[in-house]
Amino acid sequence: MTHHLHTGGCQCGAVRFRIEGKPGQSSICHCRMCQKAFGAYYAPLISTRGAQFGWTRGEPTYFQSSNHVRRGFCGNCGTPLSYEASDGIAVSAGALDEPSALPPSIQYGIEAKVPFVDHLGALPAHHTMDDIAEAPFLAEIVSNQHPDHDTETWKPVPAIGAATKEDDA
Numbered sequence: 573m574t575h576h577l578h579t580g581g582c583q584c585g586a587v588r589f590r591i592e593g594k595p596g597q598s599s600i601c602h603c604r605m606c607q608k609a610f611g612a613y614y615a616p617l618i619s620t621r622g623a624q625f626g627w628t629r630g631e632p633t634y635f636q637s638s639n640h641v642r643r644g645f646c647g648n649c650g651t652p653l654s655y656e657a658s659d660g661i662a663v664s665a666g667a668l669d670e671p672s673a674l675p676p677s678i679q680y681g682i683e684a685k686v687p688f689v690d691h692l693g694a695l696p697a698h699h700t701m702d703d704i705a706e707a708p709f710l711a712e713i714v715s716n717q718h719p720d721h722d723t724e725t726w727k728p729v730p731a732i733g734a735a736t737k738e739d740d741a
């Protein structure tokens with residue numbers, strides 16, 4: 573039970589990471605920069621401080637969001653992957669293969685919190701398959717998302733509009 577190994581990566585599978593050892597704090601950040609960087613109401617982040625962290629497939633593309641912080645994302649599919657500062661690297665909790673394994677214990681940036689976030693849990697709730705009769709396409713979905721575990725080999729589906737090696741040949 574004391575052995576910690578957490579893996580994760582982007583949606584297309586071009587970038588994968590691994591955290592060995594006990595990760596640092598699991599948090600959500602409501603700050604406006606995290607909202608933008610994640611395209612979401614808040615950012616869930618796992619600090620890798622105190623653990624061994626490494627990119628195991630590919631590497632992120634970076635945006636320097638301030639003089640102190642750069643944010644890593646998949647250059648192919650756009651999944652937000654990391655928040656990197658001089659005091660360490662935090663990874664996107666939703667990019668973990670098992671996001672429920674590291675529940676958040678603290679919130680940051682609450683001065684920018686979107687007020688309705690506190691009420692999301694009270695919204696009407698639907699299971700995807702509740703709509704199966706109205707949405708037959710659900711039955712024939714072919715996913716291009718990387719599975720929630722490491723893979724020996726994997727060929728990500730290229731981004732639409734992206735130049736590929738084959739195109740250059």
Ligand SMILES: [Zn+2]
Binds near residue numbers: 647
């Ligand atoms: Zn990707």
Ligand SMILES: [Zn+2]
Binds near residue numbers: 601604605
């Ligand atoms: Zn933030």
